[in-house]
Amino acid sequence: MTPDEISTYEETLGVLGDIDHRVVERVLREAGWSPCGAGDWAVALRAPDGRAAARISPFDLVAPYTVALYREAAHTRQVPRLFAHRRLVGGGDLQIMEWLEPVDADEAAGFHRALAAREPEVAELADVVRRVHERGRRDQPWFAPKLDDNPDNIMRNADGRLVAADLFGADGPRLYAAVVDDPHLVVTTIPEPERRFMTDIPLTNTGPWPPEVRAAMHESLTTADTTHQA
Template identity: 35%
Template sequence: MLPTLAPDTTAAEARAALDEAGWREVGTGDWAWVLASPDDRLAARVTPFDPAFRMFADSCLTGRPNPFLVRIDDVVPLRRKGYVVVMERLHPADEAQAKGLVASLGIATSTDPAPDDGESAALADHPDVVDLRRRIQELLAEGARRFRLWGGADVKPGNVLQTADGRLRLTDPVFVRGFDMFRAIRDGRGDLLGDFSRADLEDFLTIPVFEPGPETDALRRTVAGLALGDAQRITS
């Protein structure tokens, strides 16, 4: 069972509470830590700040179930814009099958063209794949409206996982350009960061990719002195 987490709990405190309750860390990405439940049936994705995954998680919660989409059970708010996503436990997928699902979606990422795989043509017209494609496209449009540093699609085999019994699940298909956020902070370009509050940027600097040390401390001092541009265009 997920321990009770108050809304002012930090991501670090949430991880500690999960650890004490018997959850164990099974993965760390750029933006979040992932812990598995004691019975290995659920996972908790903990982040102090990740607006793209929050959009995706909310879409999963409000949309109809899709067998190719990760099952998300809850989003638990933490301090400011941090949160814990409670989802089904997933594992690395069969590479060939993951590539097939990605090819069937036909969605180009920011760096790669949409894959062309003739063997995936039949799957491309499957009603659940059509639904998944539409939902990703809606997320892409929403993200482009909300964030000037929106990254777009991140639909790739590495973001296709599978359940314990081998069913494919897409997760984390969209992103905000975190490297460009880092570079804008480093260079003092507050004009590029107006979609985020100062608190957002402070929390951004605590995601896993930023290790404690002098470089991160310097970035925090830069954030404290930034003159930010216009307020976020969409605040909800």
């Protein structure tokens, strides 16, 4: 993909202005992007030419650190090529990156082991991963303490190289438990504009919340916001 083609993504995002995850998905689908995957935090669409993918999340606290990793470790050629990034209204996130293919679970596990051991072939990447992860842990109280070593996070790009994606995550179980059990902590650590859609994440892997649970979360946060603003 040429620099001009990459800049087109940035220009498109600039024209769209301030939008949320629902508008992004609708606009891309209307432009011919097709669904190609979904997880707990995001859905993915593939570009019409097949060379790029869009990761769209309604709410993602740690995505800026993932983007920082992709940019700061780009020289290693062991992270996905990032074409465009935009924070979305309500705490969501959009990343447009090169298309990646899955790899064998054993091969992926081997890459994760090499990264954890800082083996020579991934040493530079490991250093950037550690640096950005430590930064996230300092900045963000809901940052997961460990890297996500899911084999699905190791993929292969069109050049045949293995790359590491989505190594960082939020401590979801603790965060969403706190929404009900300690909402004051949530509203004082995550501004309302950055968590407006926090109950809209797909939860494709673990299953969606029952409607009554989602309603309880909304009520809990609304009450805590009112108390905090009083």
